[in-house]
Amino acid sequence: xxxxxxxxxxxxxxxxxxxxxxxxxxxxxxxxxxxxxxxxxxxxxxxxxxxxxxxxxxxxxxxxxxxxxxxxxxxxxxxxxxxxxxxxxxxxxxxxxx
Amino acid sequence: xxxxxxxxxxxxxxxxxxxxxxxxxxxxxxxxxxxxxxxxxxxxxxxxxxxxxxxxxxxxxxxxxxxxxxxxxxxxxxxxxxxxxxxxxxxxxxxxxxxxxxxxxxxxxxxxxxxxxxxxxxxxxxxxxxxxxxxxxxxxxxxxxxxxxxxxxxxxxxxxxxxxxxxxxxxxxxxxxxxxxxxxxxxxxxxxxxxxxxxxxxxxxxxxxxxxxxxxxxxxxxxxxxxxxxxxxxxxxxxxxxxxxxxxxxxxxxxxxxxxxxxxxxxxxxxxxxxxxxxxxxxxxxxxxxxxxxxxxxxxxxxxxxxxxxxxxxxxxxxxxxxxxxxxxxxxxxxxxxxxxxxxxxxxxxxxxxxxxxxxxxxxxxxxxxxxxxxxxxxxxxxxxxxxxxxxxxxxxxxxxxxxxxxxxxxxxxxxxxxxxxxxxxxxxxxxxxxxxxxxxxxxxxxxxxxxxxxxxxxxxxxxxxxxxxxxxxxxxxxxxxxxxxxxxxx
Amino acid sequence: xxxxxxxxxxxxxxxxxxxxxxxxxxxxxxxxxxxxxxxxxxxxxxxxxxxxxxxxxxxxxxxxxxxxxxxxxxxxxxxxxxxxxxxxxxxxxxxxxxxxxxxxxxxxxxxxxxxxxxxxxxxxxxxxxxxxxxxxxxxxxxxxxxx
Numbered sequence: 001x002x003x004x005x006x007x008x009x010x011x012x013x014x015x016x017x018x019x020x021x022x023x024x025x026x027x028x029x030x031x032x033x034x035x036x037x038x039x040x041x042x043x044x045x046x047x048x049x050x051x052x053x054x055x056x057x058x059x060x061x062x063x064x065x066x067x068x069x070x071x072x073x074x075x076x077x078x079x080x081x082x083x084x085x086x087x088x089x090x091x092x093x094x095x096x097x098x
Numbered sequence: 099x100x101x102x103x104x105x106x107x108x109x110x111x112x113x114x115x116x117x118x119x120x121x122x123x124x125x126x127x128x129x130x131x132x133x134x135x136x137x138x139x140x141x142x143x144x145x146x147x148x149x150x151x152x153x154x155x156x157x158x159x160x161x162x163x164x165x166x167x168x169x170x171x172x173x174x175x176x177x178x179x180x181x182x183x184x185x186x187x188x189x190x191x192x193x194x195x196x197x198x199x200x201x202x203x204x205x206x207x208x209x210x211x212x213x214x215x216x217x218x219x220x221x222x223x224x225x226x227x228x229x230x231x232x233x234x235x236x237x238x239x240x241x242x243x244x245x246x247x248x249x250x251x252x253x254x255x256x257x258x259x260x261x262x263x264x265x266x267x268x269x270x271x272x273x274x275x276x277x278x279x280x281x282x283x284x285x286x287x288x289x290x291x292x293x294x295x296x297x298x299x300x301x302x303x304x305x306x307x308x309x310x311x312x313x314x315x316x317x318x319x320x321x322x323x324x325x326x327x328x329x330x331x332x333x334x335x336x337x338x339x340x341x342x343x344x345x346x347x348x349x350x351x352x353x354x355x356x357x358x359x360x361x362x363x364x365x366x367x368x369x370x371x372x373x374x375x376x377x378x379x380x381x382x383x384x385x386x387x388x389x390x391x392x393x394x395x396x397x398x399x400x401x402x403x404x405x406x407x408x409x410x411x412x413x414x415x416x417x418x419x420x421x422x423x424x425x426x427x428x429x430x431x432x433x434x435x436x437x438x439x440x441x442x443x444x445x446x447x448x449x450x451x452x453x454x455x456x457x458x459x460x461x462x463x464x465x466x467x468x469x470x471x472x473x474x475x476x477x478x479x480x481x482x483x484x485x486x487x488x489x490x491x492x493x494x495x496x497x498x499x500x501x502x503x504x505x506x507x508x509x510x511x512x513x514x515x516x517x518x519x520x521x522x523x524x525x526x527x528x529x530x531x532x533x534x535x536x537x538x539x540x541x542x543x544x545x546x547x548x549x550x551x552x553x554x555x556x557x558x559x560x561x562x563x564x565x566x567x568x569x570x571x572x573x574x575x576x577x578x579x580x581x582x583x584x585x586x587x588x589x
Numbered sequence: 590x591x592x593x594x595x596x597x598x599x600x601x602x603x604x605x606x607x608x609x610x611x612x613x614x615x616x617x618x619x620x621x622x623x624x625x626x627x628x629x630x631x632x633x634x635x636x637x638x639x640x641x642x643x644x645x646x647x648x649x650x651x652x653x654x655x656x657x658x659x660x661x662x663x664x665x666x667x668x669x670x671x672x673x674x675x676x677x678x679x680x681x682x683x684x685x686x687x688x689x690x691x692x693x694x695x696x697x698x699x700x701x702x703x704x705x706x707x708x709x710x711x712x713x714x715x716x717x718x719x720x721x722x723x724x725x726x727x728x729x730x731x732x733x734x735x736x
Contacts, residue, residue, distance in 0.1 A: 008605070009623050009630075021543045051620040051635070058621055059547045062519045062613050065606060069665075072673045074516035077188065078455060080680050081510055084240060085191035085460040085501045117668045121657075133676070149660055169671065177675070178682035188680070519613070523661060549617045 001046035003039045010057045012037050014064055018056035024049050114152050114162065115169035121145070122525035124562050127569070134177045135184050135444045135528040136165035139569065184444040184528065187453055187461055191501065193241035194450060194462035196475050197232055197263065198249050199224045200256040201467060204287055206320040207307075208401050209361055209394045214251045223256045224467040229263040231493035232465035237270055238497035248282040249475070254289060261293075264300050281305055283357070286333040287321060294336065298351045304337050306330055308356035308378070310364060310371035318361050330356075331378060338379050356380050360387055360411065362403045368415040376422065376429050384432035385415055387556050391539050392479040405555035413563050420567070423576045430580045437564055438581045440529040445581075450474065452531040452557075456513035459490050459506030469493040471500055473509050476535040488535060509534045512544045520548040526561045593635045596651070600630055603655065607662055608632065611654045615647070 005015075012032045019025040027043040041049050067074065121130045128145040131137045138161060140148065147154050154162070162168050166177045187193075201222035203214035215222055236244055246267055253260050264280060271278045281303035297304060309315040312327040319326045337354040344351045356378075358364075358371060375383045387408045390398050415431070422429050436447035450457025458473035465471055469492050472478040477488025488509070491500040500506070512534045515521040521532065536553050537546030548554040567573045598608055612621045612632050620635040634647070687695050 006625055009625065021541070051622075054622050055616045055620060056547070058609065058613050058616055058623070059519070059549070060545075062609055063517065063545060065609070066519050066522060067517045069669075070516040070522065073676050074511075074514050076673075076676055076680060077185075077516060078507075078510050078514055080188045081455055081460055082501070082507065084189050086240070086498055116664055118672055119664060133672070150656075169668070174678070175684070178679040179684050181676075181679035182682055182684075185679075519610070523610075549614070 001039075001041045001050055003050060005037050005039065007032075007035045007037060010037065010054070010061055011064060014057045014061040015039065015053070017060045018053050022049065022052045022056050025053070028053055114148070114154070114159065116148075116152075116162075116167060117169050119167055120523060120525045120527055121149070122562075124566055129525050129565050130167070131525045131528055132165070132167055133528065134166045134180045135440065136167070136180070137441060137525075137565075138162070138165065138167075139565070180444040184440060184446055185454075186446045187448075187457070190241040191239040192236075192457070192459070192461055192463045193239065193243055193448070194245050194247065194457070195232070195236040195239075196247045196249055196462065196464040197224065197229060198251070198464065198466050198475075198478065199229065199253045199259050199263070201251040202255040203251040203285075204255075204321060204323060205252070205285055205326060206322075207359075208318055208320070208397060209359055209388050210392065217255060222251070222467050224259050224465075224469075226259045226262045228465075228467075228469045228493055229259050230266050231469070232471075233263060233267055233270065235465075235471075235493065235497050235500065236463070237274060237276070241276070243277045243279065245279040245281065248280075250283075252285055252288065253282055254284050254293060257293060261296055264296075264302060268300055279303065283307075285319070285321075285326065286329050287324065287326070289329075289333050294333075294340075298337075298340060299349055301349050301352070303352045304354040306334065306354065306356050307359065308334070308374065308380070309358055309361075310367055311374050314363060314367055314370070317363055318359065334378050334380070354380075355382060357384055358386065360385060360408065361401045362407075363401075365403060365407055365411045368411055369418055372415060372418055372422070372429065376427055381428045382430050382432050382435070383419075385412055386433070389476065389536055389539075389553075391476050391536065392482065395539060405552045405559060408556055409559035409563070412560060416563060416567065420573055420576055424572065433560060434564060434577070435580050437529060437561065438577050441564070442578065442581055451533050452529070454513070454515040454527075454531055455510040456531050456533055458488070458509035458513065458534060459501065459503070460510060463490075463500070465493065471495070473505060474535065476533070476539075480535060480539060487538065508544065512537075512546075518545075518548065520554070524558075526558065529561070530557055593633055594647070596632045596634070597626065598630045598632070600628075603630070603659075604662070605630060607655065607658045610658055611651060614654055615651075619647075 012030065015030045015037055019028045019030060022028075024043065024045065027041055027046075027049065029040040029042075031038040031040070039050065039053070041053075043049065118133045119130055120132070121128050126142060128140045128142070129137055130140060130145075130148075140158075144154065144158060148158070148162075159168070163171045164173070166172055182189075200220075201215045202217045202219055203210075204217050205214070207214075233246070236246065246263075248260055248263070250256075260282070267278060267280060280301065282297065283305045286306055307319060308327075308330055309318045312325075315327040315330070316325065321329075334354055334356065337351075341351045341353045356375070358375075364371060372383060375381075388394055388402060390402065394401065412433075416434060419429055419431050436449045436452065439445040439447045440452075446453065450461040453461065458477065462474050463471060464473070464475045464478045466478050466481070470478075470481065470486075470489055471491045471493065472481055473488045473490055480488055488505060490503040490505045511517065513532050515527055515530070515532065518532060521527055521530065524530070532546060532548070533553065534544045534546070537551070538544045540553075541547055541551065546554075564577075568577065600608075608630055609623065612619075612623065612634070615621060615634065618637055620633075620637060622633045624631045624633070
């Protein structure tokens with residue numbers, strides 16, 4: 001089975017991630033052209049695999065779009081969390097046990 | 099919550115400048131929330147007026163302003179301090195450190211996620227040297243409060259390491275400005291008075307598993323050498339008695355607690371399970387759904403259930419607990435307490451799964467018996483199956499290397515709700531979180547797809563149940579008593 | 590035989606992002622394929638199982654989701670910069686130092702102290718009422734008359 005889709009509808013990145021998540025994704029080959037992506041599925045259940053691929057690619061594409069939109073806020077939160085967690089030398093303060 | 103005086107004309111004036119509003123429909127009400135964790139419950143008309151016509155009554159407008167839904171007149175001190183309090187975990191490192199001191203266990207629990215092995219297999223005992231190295235690493239954390247949790251298998255099977263590690267922690271505490279909590283999760287089958295005395299003298303919180311009345315408990319928690327339920331109850335009574343009768347001691351004895359794991363057999367017995375807790379003087383019950391990880395994943399078709407089944411059980415249980423509260427019986431549900439603390443008090447519940455980003459590696463760390471370190475206990479269980487995808491280092495690595503590991507950073511990025519498509523739009527975004535480990539195990543994708551995620555459905559359902567119950571003032575009174583402000587560290 | 594339904598949208602009226610999200614919400618019940626046709630966006634929906642939702646209800650559901658999502662996008666776009674500013678400020682926020690009384694107590698400690706004082710006063714007044722009943726407060730002369 002062969003299907004052509006536009007890069008702005010389903011990006012190459014989204015399709016590739018989707019291919020690695022779905023069952024039988026190894027039978028999917030995605031070829032990137034100028035502003036299109038060609039999906040080739042060469043196995044028995046190709047239609048079902050194609051549908052699963054497109055649903056998963058939609059999920060991934062939505063997420064990729066959101067990550068770009070929310071990049072700044074997302075980065076602020078992650079950076080704060082990781083930097084705070086990095087730790088320091090334990091202070092040698094003598095303190096009695098409560 | 100809003101009320102309109104009957105016959106009062108809608109006095110909507112200027113249109114509104116709404117900011118970061120999210121909403122969810124629950125039956126005939128709409129819950130709206132914002133980034134600061136404030137919420138309001140609107141009826142259909144109020145919601146339509148707000149969202150589609152951008153005009154509301156003066157009273158509702160005042161509420162919207164006071165809660166930061168409208169751009170003008172924002173009380174920045176209130177909003178920023180509220181945001182900071184509810185996200186206080188962003189300001190320090192891992193506070194929960196889980197030491198898996200052995201995988202040996204004499205129980206064969208049907209839902210076991212910890213990959214327990216037989217009691218003769220002492221190759222899975224954590225050497226004392228590794229336990230001490232784990233403790234050393236933990237003390238590097240910037241968290242002002244550290245909780246060390248001893249788990250297994252059955253940790254008491256490696257008593258030498260457990261006892262030495264506890265002494266080591268208390269020694270290090272003397273030279274540290276951190277507050278230290280220690281707890282142990284045990285099935286009590288190899289508990290004795292000597293061990294009990296040591297644990298109490300070292301202020302170790304005792305936690306066990308109690309799945310309900312004897313028949314149900316023993317069905318879930320198979321122990322061929324004796325009666326698991328009776329051993330559990332015997333020691334619960336012992337520790338309760340020691341707690342209740344403590345006087346003039348130089349140490350504090352904590353009240354014991356118990357965890358309940360809900361299997362498919364448990365779903366029919368919500369009253370019996372809760373009554374069992376009340377009967378045994380346990381005033382908090384934690385109704386946790388099963389996660390499809392480890393052994394539980396393999397046995398899922400026998401012990402598992404879907405989100406609908408669990409939510410029915412949870413709703414019936416919470417209603418029953420509230421009815422007991424109305425009769426003056428002290429019993430609370432822990433998930434509800436954690437969520438209500440977030441909703442009502444803008445307080446971080448300490449539940450490392452329900453935060454943004456999740457606590458994998460930065461809120462909790464799991465130290466395996468062989469010195470391997472994982473993002474969390476669930477990540478460790480995935481590792482036992484042969485996939486070390488959630489391993490972040492070993493006890494030979496420095497603390498900074500562990501926190502900086504690619505896996506830690508990946509879990510933080512993938513569990514950041516700003517990057518999660520459905521979460522970023524969800525009304526429960528200020529109070530919720532995702533788990534990359536469960537996503538990976540159940541959906542083969544560390545990012546996950548919330549639309550088909552049973553975990554997401556469960557938590558959304560729990561939030562729906564709680565917000566629905568909050569509409570009743572009598573329930574609100576009880577909920578408020580569960581989450582009365584206690585002294586906490588604020589940033 | 591599965592029934593496929595198609596929807597066609599003008600991208601000027603319905604941004605692609607909005608169309609994607611709306612149909613994503615159905616992707617647990619329908620196979621969704623988005624394509625382009627004559628400068629418009631075409632979406633095909635096919636039920637995953639034979640017992641999937643009624644097609645009429647789906648159209649209503651889609652309409653409502655579009656209404657909600659368009660409003661969400663507008664609020665989001667209008668407030669993107671402000672939201673980034675607010676979160677940044679919240680992360681770096683330092684609360685003002687609490688005003689303490691001459692005793693050096695914080696407002697919370699003052700409240701606690703007031704509460705305790707009130708409780709003690711209530712206890713005392715209860716005790717005093719008891720004493721009145723027991724006549725303890727009366728002097729010897731008042732009780733037994735002058736010598």
